Amino acid sequence: MKYDVVIIGSGSVGSFAGYYASKLGLKVCLLDNFLPPHSNGSYHGDTRIFRIAYGEGEKYIPLLQRAFRLWGEFEQASGQRIFERCGVLNIGDPASEFMRNVAKSSEDFALNTTPLSPKDLSQLYGINVPSDFVGILERETGFVYSDRSVESAIRLACELGAHLLVAQITRIDKRDGIYHIHTDSSQILADKILLSAGSFASEILSVCELDLPQIPVKPKRKMLNWFDSSSYQLRDGMPAFIMEFNGDHFYGFPDFGSGVKIGLNVFGQDITTRDELGSFGDIDSDKRAISEHIREFIPHLGELSKGAVCTYAMTPDEGFVIEFIDSCMLYLGGLSHGFKFAPALGELGISALQSGELPSEICQHFSLARFDS
Ligand SMILES: Cc1cc2nc3c(=O)[nH]c(=O)nc-3n(C[C@H](O)[C@H](O)[C@H](O)COP(=O)(O)OP(=O)(O)OC[C@H]3O[C@@H](n4cnc5c(N)ncnc54)[C@H](O)[C@@H]3O)c2cc1C
Numbered sequence: 490m491k492y493d494v495v496i497i498g499s500g501s502v503g504s505f506a507g508y509y510a511s512k513l514g515l516k517v518c519l520l521d522n523f524l525p526p527h528s529n530g531s532y533h534g535d536t537r538i539f540r541i542a543y544g545e546g547e548k549y550i551p552l553l554q555r556a557f558r559l560w561g562e563f564e565q566a567s568g569q570r571i572f573e574r575c576g577v578l579n580i581g582d583p584a585s586e587f588m589r590n591v592a593k594s595s596e597d598f599a600l601n602t603t604p605l606s607p608k609d610l611s612q613l614y615g616i617n618v619p620s621d622f623v624g625i626l627e628r629e630t631g632f633v634y635s636d637r638s639v640e641s642a643i644r645l646a647c648e649l650g651a652h653l654l655v656a657q658i659t660r661i662d663k664r665d666g667i668y669h670i671h672t673d674s675s676q677i678l679a680d681k682i683l684l685s686a687g688s689f690a691s692e693i694l695s696v697c698e699l700d701l702p703q704i705p706v707k708p709k710r711k712m713l714n715w716f717d718s719s720s721y722q723l724r725d726g727m728p729a730f731i732m733e734f735n736g737d738h739f740y741g742f743p744d745f746g747s748g749v750k751i752g753l754n755v756f757g758q759d760i761t762t763r764d765e766l767g768s769f770g771d772i773d774s775d776k777r778a779i780s781e782h783i784r785e786f787i788p789h790l791g792e793l794s795k796g797a798v799c800t801y802a803m804t805p806d807e808g809f810v811i812e813f814i815d816s817c818m819l820y821l822g823g824l825s826h827g828f829k830f831a832p833a834l835g836e837l838g839i840s841a842l843q844s845g846e847l848p849s850e851i852c853q854h855f856s857l858a859r860f861d862s
Pocket residue numbers: 497498499500501502503520521522523525529530531532536537538539656657658685686687688689690692693711712713740752799800801802821822823824825826827828829830
């Protein structure tokens with residue numbers, strides 16, 4: 490079977506790329522080595538934060554604004570609740586780079602944010618922070634249901650004619666300008682490939698019989714903790730939050746039925762293969778790293794009720810990699826903070842494959858060339 494585009498990795502970005510490509514009437518194959526939605530990628534665990542006032546820097550904001558619009562349209566098309574607009578609280582030392590970026594992006598892009606004092610944070614949300622910290626609440630943002638989004642995007646793509654193929658890729662080569670993708674069950678052909686295979690994309694690069702560049706994306710093992718709670722309820726107006734502490738960020742979600750979910754942004758273990766990922770609790774710190782400190786700030790949490798492990802796809806500068814690595818093969822990865830961007834990146838990936846080029850501002854910020862020096 491020959492496709493206009495084969496999307497290798499049908500997770501966060503790939504599922505949306507499949508949806509937008511199918512909407513354009515392209516003949517699309519969504520390929521994955523596990524049946525999505527599953528817990529072998531980077532999107533499981535129910536939810537991901539969506540924020541626009543961005544501590545990671547202003548270069549992301551045009552994509553975030555596009556993603557915000559697309560999330561709304563996608564929610565309508567899916568017929569499901571996808572986006573909880575409960576707001577996001579950014580909390581930290583106002584002199585830190587993260588909080589300065591949040592404040593600056595808010596001002597430069599006229600975002601709807603409200604500054605909050607430690608007293609406000611305590612009275613409004615039951616969050617205790619040092620007296621020299623500030624809060625910046627971005628009201629129109631919040632969180633998206635991640636597993637549900639991937640499932641819906643694939644369902645919509647398939648309704649529009651896309652094929653979902655679950656198979657192990659054994660080899661990719663190219664003859665007469667056509668990609669031949671060999672799997673353990675069949676061989677498919679593609680005019681164009683979007684490679685959106687997340688943290689373990691190197692598995693695919695290693696079986697490509699093509700002259701491809703080195704891509705410095707490595708997996709990092711992360712864990713998530715859920716705590717029992719009768720406070721911090723979504724229905725009571727609790728927002729999602731991201732809070733700086735000791736060189737790391739706690740980020741969390743209000744309880745909507747399964748507890749308060751909290752993660753740590755920096756803490757985790759560098760790994761190279763899937764086998765090293767293991768299960769939640771395999772490493773002693775899985776249960777301790779968050780529990781040890783979090784009650785200082787979020788005092789009304791109950792017991793740790795469950796956990797999960799997941800991976801970040803890390804680049805040396807934590808920025809994305811968006812690059813043509815062969816004439817008709819686009820690599821889109823290195824997304825350690827990328828779920829919120831998924832519709833915008835999926836759309837961008839398909840548009841670039843169609844036109845054969847990437848917008849200059851994307852090349853400027855996200856190309857591989859930045860790692861050369
Ligand atoms: C604990 C945690 C919390 C996070 N919190 C947030 C947050 O709050 N907000 C936010 O915006 N982002 C967050 N992120 C980051 C976000 O989830 C990721 O950036 C995003 O999911 C990455 O999308 P992706 O499409 O690159 O990869 P994935 O969604 O992982 O998709 C990759 C797909 O490729 C498939 N694949 C892999 N190898 C192969 C192969 N050999 N053959 C075929 N298919 C293959 C996988 O099975 C998977 O389906 C978080 C990540 C983690 C781990």
